[in-house]
Amino acid sequence: MTDVKVRPYHAPMWSEPLIHELGARGERGVILPSVEKEIQKAVGKADALIPKGMRRKTPPGLPEISQPQALRHWLRLSQMTLGMELEIDLGVGTCTMKYSPKVNEELAGMVAGIHPDQPEETMQGLLEVAWRFGDVYLREISGMDAFTFQPPGGSAGAFNNAVIMRKYHEETGELAQRDEVITTIFSHPCDAACPATAGFKVVTLYPDDETGYPSVEALKAAVSKHTAGIFVTNPEDTGIFNPNIDEWTRIVHEAGGLCAYDQANLNGVMGVTRARDAGFDMSFFNLHKTFGSPHGSSGPGSGAVGVTEELAKYLPIPVIVKRGEKYHLDYDRPHSIGRVRDFLGNLQVVVRAYAWAAAMGADGIREAAEISMLNNQYLSERMKEVPGVTKPYGGRRLDQVRWSLEKLKADTGCGINEVNKRVVDYGVQSYFTSHHPWIVAEPFTPEPCETYSKADIDYWVAVLKRVCEEAYEDPEILKKAPHNSSIHAVDSAPFDDPERWAMSWRAYRRKMR
Secondary structure, three states, rough: OOOOOOOOOOOOHHHHOHHHHOOOOOOOOOOOOOHHHHHHHHHOOHHHHHHHHHHOOOOOOOOOOHHHHHHHHHHHHHOOOOOOOOOOOOOOOOOOOOOOOHHHHHHHOOOOOOOOOOHHHHHHHHHHHHHHHHHHHHHHHHHHOOEEOOOOOHHHHHHHHHHHHHHHHHOOOOOOOOOEEEEOOOOHHHHHHHHOOOOOEEEEOOOOOOOOOHHHHHHHOOOOOOEEEEEEEEOOOOOOOOOOOOHHHHHHHHHOEEEEEEEHHHHHHOOOOOOOOOOHHHOEEEOOOOOOOOOOOOOOOOEEEEOOHHHHHHHOOEEEEEEEEEEEEEEOOOOOOOOOOOOOOHHHHHHHHHHHHHHHHHHHHHHHHHHHHHHHHHHHHHHHHHOEEOOOOOOOOOOOOOOOOOHHHHHOOOOHHHHHHHHHHHHOOOOOOOOOOHHHOOOOOOOOOOOOOOOHHHHHHHHHHHHHHHHHOOHHHHHHHOOOOOOOOOOOOOOOHHHOOOOOHHHHHHOOO
């Protein structure tokens, strides 16, 4: 096996105050020139252009700080943060943390000056990019007929689909009867939470011990006259692909329900399988993961939604359409569910994703999926060297595996929480515990997508192996970690003590006085 040396690492630690606490009154980063008298005479006072009811009573409390101070402040904060461009972070489970080409940042920056309320004839280029990405690229990838980019993330996309499902059954006159949505325990939690938020009861299917996914018989037992539809992730968040998915959609359709596909885990099957070919009526994609736009830890994201022609009339307004050679914002859609986001969504993310997909091409997109699967098979072989790690459920996985540290916990008293705090001492992003419920005990879900090299995977495994060996030799090292991070020995008490919860830095400082 590859002999990898774990590098010494120590994070910089700055006692960094809030930016409002830096600088001095009257200090400026830039001094703007005075308005020319001719312009002032023609335009008048700037505040007169703002409606009286929208004017601030007091000036905003902006920091007064010089350019060097601002640059130092943000650079110091960035040095205290691990991420893709500092170290390997393939362990942020099911989140496809891939490298994002920097040329696409330049393209996204070109959109910054566009106001979403400006006349559509003045932003034809942006509308064309969004239309082409949906109606050409995503249509080919998914088989769906119409798209919206309003939802700002994956869960918002799932909620969009839940509301469409509700609207569909309302218009067919069956909503009162069809009040149940079926999902699986290893689908993303939003596939239960979003239908529940939309007013549905949720029926959750559990896997059998042999395959790791629910049986067809279990689905048949759950389907009834009350079934509004299913919401499933495939492959699920364990990395297991359900090969019977087309039979699932057939069963639900025969019962009168709709089928919604959570494609947050598309990265391992893009260009290989299509949602429409599996019988789905709607799906969503995480552009901020799968399509090369930065994940951003909850934003900015884009939960792009695609639906069949039958459901297109329900998409949130406005929908970008092409008429002749022009692109328009179509608000005249009486069956629409309305808005799920202000304006058009995060179109900068769409621009990044369009640029990435255009550069990759059809062959490149499929190759990315194949490399992701190849990387995961290699990682799975290397994981056999790590003490205390097991793989629940059988079968080959695609681009990720939900591993377990249950044995390590039983043997040493150290589980995923302790391992997470220790790996950062070696400069590696924490391995992410995987979302609840913990059906897999002490879980973590690495996803070595296509942008990671063999050397990256080897180093990641070497760190995990070192930490697990430390747990067997001296578990206190893990229990008192991190030692080399910008924050030492994280106290978990605030998670359990509402008296110590703080939603902002100011609130935290007030409570700590």
